[in-house]
Amino acid sequence: MAQMNLLQAINNALDIAMAENDSAVCFGEDVGHFGGVFRATSGLQEKYGKTRCFNTPLVEQGIIGFANGLAAQGSTPIAEIQFADYIFPAFDQIVNESAKFRYRSGNEFNVGKLTIRTPYGGGIAGGLYHSQSPEAYFAHTPGLKIVVPRNPYQAKGLLLASIRDDNPVVFFEPKRLYRASVGEVPTEDYQLPIGKAEVVQQGSDITLLAWGAQMEIIEKAAEMAKKDGISCEIIDLRTILPWDVETVASSVMKTGRLLISQEAPLTAGFASEIAATIQSECFLHLESPIARVCGLDTPYPLALEKEHAADHLKVYEAIKNSVNY
Amino acid sequence: MNTDIYKESPVVHTAAFIDGHSVEIPILKILQQDGTVYDGAELPEINQEHAVKMYQALAFHRVLDERMIAAQRQGRISFYMAALGEEAASVGGAAGLEPQDMIMAQYREQGALIYRGFSLENFMNQMFSNEKDLGKGRQMPIHYGSNELNYMTISSPLGTQIPQAAGYAYGQRLQGQPAVTMCYFGEGAASEGDFHAGLNMAAVHQCPTIFFCRNNGYAISTPSEEQYVGNGIASRGVGYGIKTIRIDGNDILAVLKAVQLARAYALEENKPVIIEAMSYRLGAHSTSDDPTGYRTKEEEAKWHAHDPISRMKSWMLAQGWWSEEQETALFEKLREEILAAVKVAEKIDKPPVEDLVSDVYDQVPQHLQKQLDDLKLHIKKYPEAYPFTAGRIK
Ligand SMILES: Cc1ncc(C[n+]2csc(CCOP(=O)(O)OP(=O)(O)O)c2C)c(N)n1
Numbered sequence: 001m002a003q004m005n006l007l008q009a010i011n012n013a014l015d016i017a018m019a020e021n022d023s024a025v026c027f028g029e030d031v032g033h034f035g036g037v038f039r040a041t042s043g044l045q046e047k048y049g050k051t052r053c054f055n056t057p058l059v060e061q062g063i064i065g066f067a068n069g070l071a072a073q074g075s076t077p078i079a080e081i082q083f084a085d086y087i088f089p090a091f092d093q094i095v096n097e098s099a100k101f102r103y104r105s106g107n108e109f110n111v112g113k114l115t116i117r118t119p120y121g122g123g124i125a126g127g128l129y130h131s132q133s134p135e136a137y138f139a140h141t142p143g144l145k146i147v148v149p150r151n152p153y154q155a156k157g158l159l160l161a162s163i164r165d166d167n168p169v170v171f172f173e174p175k176r177l178y179r180a181s182v183g184e185v186p187t188e189d190y191q192l193p194i195g196k197a198e199v200v201q202q203g204s205d206i207t208l209l210a211w212g213a214q215m216e217i218i219e220k221a222a223e224m225a226k227k228d229g230i231s232c233e234i235i236d237l238r239t240i241l242p243w244d245v246e247t248v249a250s251s252v253m254k255t256g257r258l259l260i261s262q263e264a265p266l267t268a269g270f271a272s273e274i275a276a277t278i279q280s281e282c283f284l285h286l287e288s289p290i291a292r293v294c295g296l297d298t299p300y301p302l303a304l305e306k307e308h309a310a311d312h313l314k315v316y317e318a319i320k321n322s323v324n325y
Numbered sequence: 326m327n328t329d330i331y332k333e334s335p336v337v338h339t340a341a342f343i344d345g346h347s348v349e350i351p352i353l354k355i356l357q358q359d360g361t362v363y364d365g366a367e368l369p370e371i372n373q374e375h376a377v378k379m380y381q382a383l384a385f386h387r388v389l390d391e392r393m394i395a396a397q398r399q400g401r402i403s404f405y406m407a408a409l410g411e412e413a414a415s416v417g418g419a420a421g422l423e424p425q426d427m428i429m430a431q432y433r434e435q436g437a438l439i440y441r442g443f444s445l446e447n448f449m450n451q452m453f454s455n456e457k458d459l460g461k462g463r464q465m466p467i468h469y470g471s472n473e474l475n476y477m478t479i480s481s482p483l484g485t486q487i488p489q490a491a492g493y494a495y496g497q498r499l500q501g502q503p504a505v506t507m508c509y510f511g512e513g514a515a516s517e518g519d520f521h522a523g524l525n526m527a528a529v530h531q532c533p534t535i536f537f538c539r540n541n542g543y544a545i546s547t548p549s550e551e552q553y554v555g556n557g558i559a560s561r562g563v564g565y566g567i568k569t570i571r572i573d574g575n576d577i578l579a580v581l582k583a584v585q586l587a588r589a590y591a592l593e594e595n596k597p598v599i600i601e602a603m604s605y606r607l608g609a610h611s612t613s614d615d616p617t618g619y620r621t622k623e624e625e626a627k628w629h630a631h632d633p634i635s636r637m638k639s640w641m642l643a644q645g646w647w648s649e650e651q652e653t654a655l656f657e658k659l660r661e662e663i664l665a666a667v668k669v670a671e672k673i674d675k676p677p678v679e680d681l682v683s684d685v686y687d688q689v690p691q692h693l694q695k696q697l698d699d700l701k702l703h704i705k706k707y708p709e710a711y712p713f714t715a716g717r718i719k
């Protein structure tokens with residue numbers, strides 16, 4: 001065990017993946033000598049050389065196109081997109097290529113070895129283009145897996161699982177927590193399961209569901225609700241696609257209530273998808289409408305980011321509304 | 326066109342590659358570092374009034390950058406990007422245009438906005454994201470924009486303005502406006518797909534666009550040697566069939582000359598031009614960056630000796646268009662004014678809560694109105710948590 005922040009846990013996972021697999025290659029804008037603008041790839045070029053950890057030209061469609069080719073060839077690309085806000089030039093390569101490579105070729109070819117890492121999320125005074133949470137755009141794309149860790153321990157285990165998973169994975173890293181989240185992390189190799197949610201806290205009155213940096217927010221709201229005598233069950237979804245319906249549904253059958261919170265705007269966010277599925281799975285068990293506490297349906301602002309955000313106070317209010325419905 | 330190429334190409338019967346570096350691209354230099362003009366160099370059109378205006382913009386730029394980096398260190402603003410050592414590209418570029426020409430910049434071109442007369446208050450209000458910011462406090466510092474001054478609001482996603490500049494210029498041409506579009510971008514952004522799309526669109530559709538690449542050697546930590554292998558960015562202009570020129574970007578007279586020529590050509594011929602200005606990013610990429618992680622002090626020192634501002638100053642002094650007394654007075658005045666403006670701007674309120682939902686569409690749709698109403702009720706319940714807006718909700 002060692003104390004690590006989220007960046008160090010990611011760096012450690014990359015190190016393990018590169019050490020065990022000579023075909024694992026890390027690349028993206030500024031990831032080489034400098035180690036990435038957040039330093040997630042720090043020291044990897046020194047250790048594994050310029051052919052396995054390098055800067056690319058500044059072109060996201062190029063980075064992912066290159067990664068698709070490399071994965072199809074049988075190597076293990078771990079591509080970094082500097083900010084999730086800048087993933088869109090690569091949208092075509094991800095949505096039309098990575099996601100469909102296996103299906104369209106009848107499994108003659110695949111890019112299952114591809115992993116795309118990218119920092120996402122707000123609360124860092126980043127304004128429109130350094131704050132977005134674009135997971136729902138990708139969740140609408142069959143063929144991708146989408147993973148979001150909430151802390152250093154989760155980040156290392158889930159990233160190693162993502163790199164080894166035989167499907168293209170988009171791995172969203174909560175950048176607000178990069179240095180803020182510190183915890184005990186095993187120094188040895190381990191994996192956490194993709195496609196499995198985790199019940200973080202047992203409770204009986206309402207199920208709170210989130211992922212990534214939003215976990216901290218619902219945990220804080222649950223603390224507030226506890227003082228009012230409300231017992232919250234807390235679940236980290238961990239994988240957005242394919243998501244763990246079973247764990248969420250069995251929790252909701254127990255508590256009778258569900259609140260989903262996401263940083264992204266409300267409309268057509270992944271919370272909406274969960275709400276629809278849980279409604280049909282748990283209809284007769286529900287004691288109140290499923291609540292969604294999300295960002296406003298606007299671009300991510302700067303000066304008023306506090307007002308825009310799905311913060312713990314908004315979650316707390318929604319918990320009370322649900323319980324008192 | 327393909328058949329034309331087939332007809333026009335000389336025929337050979339021995340297989341041989343032409344070299345990827347076979348296009349030789351000269352670099353235009355007019356002004357030497359000591360302020361003297363190269364022998365035989367052809368000066369741009371310039372008179373004393375014009376030159377003084379340019380020099381004042383350079384000085385404003387330098388002092389603004391110094392002050393705002395300090396303000397960021399003191400925690401007064403969240404972020405800043407300076408253009409230390411590259412000021413000639415933006416100031417000289419704007420000086421070669423007419424006010425009706427659109428400027429679509431990347432982010433390190435505040436010099437163009439200074440030259441066009443964007444007020445100090447406007448700069449400050451944007452950086453402090455207060456309620457007087459023309460952009461309503463929505464974007465990070467330095468994302469300026471002004472409809473009045475024909476300066477398109479900066480967008481962080483790189484390269485997006487490049488094809489837009491082709492479209493904007495096409496519209497200017499279509500409507501018979503005596504105007505061109507100037508599009509700035511870095512050599513890093515020139516790797517984006519949008520760069521290639523934009524140049525080809527402009528060439529094929531005959532758009533009066535001036536593509537101005539600031540080649541400052543770095544894209545954050547990535548040196549240009551890791552950005553491209555070809556002959557800079559200029560060689561790509563040749564590939565797209567676009568008139569191309571490479572200049573010393575720290576030579577403001579070369580910048581002015583190239584832009585004056587480019588503007589005249591773009592307007593008369595309805596065709597794009599590409600200018601590659603060679604320079605060096607002397608400072609950090611931004612206040613979030615520390616260049617000691619990727620380059621040496623010696624390398625930086627070499628470029629300090631090519632300062633574009635002292636180069637212009639020497640020339641101005643030699644012309645008798647400027648004096649040391651004016652110099653001292655100007656810099657003193659700018660320092661005082663900028664410091665005072667910081668103090669004013671930081672006290673102005675943040676934008677009202679209504680600005681969260683305005684401008685998403687031309688009108689606020691029903692669902693956003695409801696989200697705003699709910700938000701206001703929530704803020705009233707927890708006023709301490711939302712100090713910027715709580716006191717002003719009716
Ligand atoms: C699409 C996109 N990808 C990545 C970034 C992050 N980023 C911001 S500035 C920058 C470097 C730009 O370098 P260059 O174009 O040479 O301009 P310079 O900073 O040197 O003026 C990068 C990678 C971005 N803003 N947009």
Ligand SMILES: [Mg+2]
Nearest residue numbers: 511512543544
């Ligand atoms: Mg650059």
